[in-house]
Amino acid sequence: MLASPLLAFQDVWKTYGRGEAKVHALAGVDLAIGKGEFVAIMGPSGSGKSTAMNIIGCLDTPTAGSYRFQGVDAGRLDRNRRAVLRNLYVGFVFQGYNLLARTTAAENVELPLIYRGVPARERRERAMAALADVGLAGREHHTPSELSGGQQQRVAIARAIVTRPSLLVADEPTGNLDTARSHEIMELLTGLNSELGLTVVMVTHEADIATYAQRTIRFLDGHVASDTSNLEMA
Amino acid sequence: MIWETVRLALRSVRRNVLRSFLTLLGIVIGVAAVIAMITIGSGTTEKVKTDISKLGSNLLVVRAARPDRSGSTSFTARQLDDKDVAGLAKGLDDAKAVSAAAQKTVRVVYGAENVAADVTGTDTEYFTARDWGVAEGRLFTESEVRSGTNVCVIGETVRQQFFGAGDPDGQSIRVNRMSCKVIGVLQTKGFSGFGQDQDNTVIMPLAAYQRRIAGDRDIDTIYVAARDGVATARVQENIETIMRETRRIAPDGEDNFSVRDMTQIADAMASATTTMTGMLGAVAGVSLLVGGIGIMNIMLVSVTERTREIGIRLAIGAHEKHILIQFLVEATVLSLFGGLIGIAFGLGLAAAASYSLSIPFAPSLAVVLLAVGFSALIGMVFGFFPALRGARLDPIDALRHE
Numbered sequence: 001m002l003a004s005p006l007l008a009f010q011d012v013w014k015t016y017g018r019g020e021a022k023v024h025a026l027a028g029v030d031l032a033i034g035k036g037e038f039v040a041i042m043g044p045s046g047s048g049k050s051t052a053m054n055i056i057g058c059l060d061t062p063t064a065g066s067y068r069f070q071g072v073d074a075g076r077l078d079r080n081r082r083a084v085l086r087n088l089y090v091g092f093v094f095q096g097y098n099l100l101a102r103t104t105a106a107e108n109v110e111l112p113l114i115y116r117g118v119p120a121r122e123r124r125e126r127a128m129a130a131l132a133d134v135g136l137a138g139r140e141h142h143t144p145s146e147l148s149g150g151q152q153q154r155v156a157i158a159r160a161i162v163t164r165p166s167l168l169v170a171d172e173p174t175g176n177l178d179t180a181r182s183h184e185i186m187e188l189l190t191g192l193n194s195e196l197g198l199t200v201v202m203v204t205h206e207a208d209i210a211t212y213a214q215r216t217i218r219f220l221d222g223h224v225a226s227d228t229s230n231l232e233m234a
Numbered sequence: 235m236i237w238e239t240v241r242l243a244l245r246s247v248r249r250n251v252l253r254s255f256l257t258l259l260g261i262v263i264g265v266a267a268v269i270a271m272i273t274i275g276s277g278t279t280e281k282v283k284t285d286i287s288k289l290g291s292n293l294l295v296v297r298a299a300r301p302d303r304s305g306s307t308s309f310t311a312r313q314l315d316d317k318d319v320a321g322l323a324k325g326l327d328d329a330k331a332v333s334a335a336a337q338k339t340v341r342v343v344y345g346a347e348n349v350a351a352d353v354t355g356t357d358t359e360y361f362t363a364r365d366w367g368v369a370e371g372r373l374f375t376e377s378e379v380r381s382g383t384n385v386c387v388i389g390e391t392v393r394q395q396f397f398g399a400g401d402p403d404g405q406s407i408r409v410n411r412m413s414c415k416v417i418g419v420l421q422t423k424g425f426s427g428f429g430q431d432q433d434n435t436v437i438m439p440l441a442a443y444q445r446r447i448a449g450d451r452d453i454d455t456i457y458v459a460a461r462d463g464v465a466t467a468r469v470q471e472n473i474e475t476i477m478r479e480t481r482r483i484a485p486d487g488e489d490n491f492s493v494r495d496m497t498q499i500a501d502a503m504a505s506a507t508t509t510m511t512g513m514l515g516a517v518a519g520v521s522l523l524v525g526g527i528g529i530m531n532i533m534l535v536s537v538t539e540r541t542r543e544i545g546i547r548l549a550i551g552a553h554e555k556h557i558l559i560q561f562l563v564e565a566t567v568l569s570l571f572g573g574l575i576g577i578a579f580g581l582g583l584a585a586a587a588s589y590s591l592s593i594p595f596a597p598s599l600a601v602v603l604l605a606v607g608f609s610a611l612i613g614m615v616f617g618f619f620p621a622l623r624g625a626r627l628d629p630i631d632a633l634r635h636e
C-alpha cells in the first residue's frame with residue numbers, strides 16, 4: 001500500500017489482565033501510516049484508540065504482533081531505547097495539555113531539548129522560535145496558570161514540535177476546548193502538517209474536527225472497523 | 235544538564251520551605267551536634283595544652299598509684315608521706331622545687347556568705363613549682379608552714395564572693411570549722427581545660443590543712459619542678475629511683491606510685507576528651523539517621539506528588555537515569571541545606587560555649603567540609619530509593635495519575 005510507511009502495525013494485540021478479567025484492548029490490528037499523513041482516529045469509548053496511540057507514540061509495546069516505527073521494531077525495544085526514540089521522533093499533545101505547573105512556557109518548551117543535551121543558549125532560541133510558530137510570541141514567560149486553555153495547548157504543541165519530530169501524536173487535543181479554540185488548534189496542526197511535512201495522528205470524538213485530517217481510521221472493540229480517505233470523499 | 239537539575243532542585247526546595255525545614259530538622263540537629271561538639275572539644279584540648287604549657291613543661295607530678303583499671307591486684311597504692319617528700323627533696327639534684335600538697339573541696343564561710351572551694355594544704359615551694367604568686371598581700375612563710383599557722387591565701391573568685399571590692403587582708407574566714415586569717419590574694423588563673431575555676435581556691439600551710447581539715451597526714455601530690463634546661467625524662471627517672479629506695483621496693487617489685495610529666499597528663503586529658511567526643515558522636519549519628527529517614531520520607535512524598543510531572547518528562551524522552559538524577563540531586567540539595575544550617579547552628583553553639591567556658595573558639599575547616607560531605611552523602615543514600623521509585627514509573631500510568 002505504502003512504499004515506506006513511517007509506522008506499521010502487524011496483527012497487533014494488546015491484552016490487559018488475565019483469566020476471566022482478560023481484556024483485549026487491541027485484537028489483531030493491521031495498519032500503516034505514511035510520512036506526511038494527517039490521520040484522525042475515531043471510535044467509541046473503550047474501543048482501543050488510546051491504547052493504539054500509546055503504541056504509536058512508543059510509550060507502550062504490543063502484547064503480540066509487531067510495531068515498526070522509523071524502520072525499527074519499536075515493539076521490542078526496552079524502556080530507555082523507546083525514550084530515545086520518543087525524544088528524537090515523537091511529539092505528544094494531550095487532552096489535558098500536561099504542562100509543568102509553575103514553569104514558564106519557554107521552560108516547558110525547552111524540556112525535551114534538555115534531555116537531548118542541547119546547550120542552554122540554543123535551547124532558549126529554539127523554544128522561542130517554536131512558541132512564535134504557534135502564535136505565542138510575547139507569552140514566553142507566562143506560566144500555565146496565566147494562560148488560557150487554547151494558549152496552554154499551543155505551548156504543548158510548541159513543546160511537541162521544538163525537537164522537529166517526524167510524528168505528532170495527539171490524543172483528543174481539542175477535548176477540553178470550546179469550538180472556536182478547537183478550530184484554531186486544528187488550523188495550527190494542519191499548517192504544521194502541510195508546511196513542515198509533520199505526520200499527525202490524532203484521536204477525536206468530533207466529526208468536524210476529524211475533517212481536518214486526510215484520513216479517518218475507526219476503531220471498534222479493538223479492531224480497525226474502517227479506514228477511509230477524506231480526500232476521496234470530498 | 236547538572237546545573238539545570240540543581241536549579242530545579244533548589245526551586246522545589248524553595249516551594250516547600252516550611253516542609254523542607256521540618257524535614258531537615260534531624261540533619262540540622264545531627265550536624266549541629268557534631269560541629270559544636272568537635273569544635274568545643276578541640277577548644278578544650280587547646281586550652282588544656284596552653285594551661286599545661288603555662289604550668290611549665292618542666293613540672294612533674296608524683297601520686298600514689300591506684301590499682302590499674304585492668305583489675306590487676308598485684309599491688310596496692312601506698313599513700314605519699316613526709317618520708318617520700320624528704321627523700322626527694324634531699325636526693326634530687328635537678329629539682330628547682332619539691333612541694334607536697336593535699337587538696338579537697340570544702341565549704342568556706344565568711345559572714346553570711348558561703349562557697350564550696352578547692353582547699354589546698356601545701357608548702358612555699360608549691361608556688362615556685364606552679365609558677366604562681368599573689369596579686370595582693372603576701373604568701374605564707376617557711377616558718378608558718380613549719381608551725382602550721384592558720385593563715386591562707388585566697389583565689390580571685392573567693393575574694394569576689396566574700397569581699398567584693400573590699401579589702402580581705404587580715405579578715406578571718408571559716409574553712410570547715412577552722413578559722414583562718416587571709417594574708418593574700420592569688421594571681422588569677424581562669425578556667426582550666428575542663429572548665430574548672432582555678433581561682434575558686436583557698437591555699438594554706440600543709441600542717442594546718444592536715445590537722446584541721448583532712449584529719450590525717452596524707453599527701454595527695456608531690457610536685458617536682460625540674461631545673462631549667464634539664465630533661466624531664468631524666469628527672470622522672472631519678473624520682474622513680476629515689477621513690478623506690480625510700481619505699482624499699484624490691485628490684486622485681488612494681489611501683490606503688492606514679493610519676494608523670496605534664497605532656498603525659500595532657501595526653502591523658504586529650505584521650506578523655508576523645509572518648510567523650512566519640513560518645514556524643516554516636517548520639518549525633520542516630521540523629522543523622524533519623525534525619526536521613528526524614529529525607530527519604532519527604533522524597534517519597536515529593537515523588538508521589540509529582541507523578542504526573544514524571545510522566546510528562548518520561549513521555550517527552552527522559553531516561554530513567556534523568557529522573558533518578560533529578561530526585562537524587564533534589565534530596566542532596568535538601569540534605570546539604572540542612573547540613574549548612576546545622577553547621578551554622580553548631581558553630582554558633584560552640585562560640586557561645588567557648589565564650590562562657592573561656593576556652594578558645596577552635597572551628598576546623600576540615601570538620602566543616604566533612605559535615606558538608608556527610609550531609610550530601612546522607613541525601614544521596616536516603617534519596618536513592620525514592621528517586622529510583624520515581625524513575626521506574628510507567629509513563630502511561632504516571633500521566634494518568636491525578
Ligand SMILES: Nc1ncnc2c1ncn2[C@@H]1O[C@H](COP(=O)(O)OP(=O)(O)O)[C@@H](O)[C@H]1O
Pocket residue numbers: 016017023024025043044045046047048049050051052
Ligand atoms: N491499563 C489498563 N489496564 C486494564 N485495562 C485497560 C488499561 N488500559 C485500557 N484498558 C482497557 O482497554 C480497553 C481500551 O481502552 P482505551 O484504549 O483507553 O480506549 P479508548 O481510548 O478508545 O477509550 C478498555 O476496555 C479499557 O478498559
Ligand SMILES: [Mg+2]
Pocket residue numbers: 049050
Ligand atoms: Mg481514550
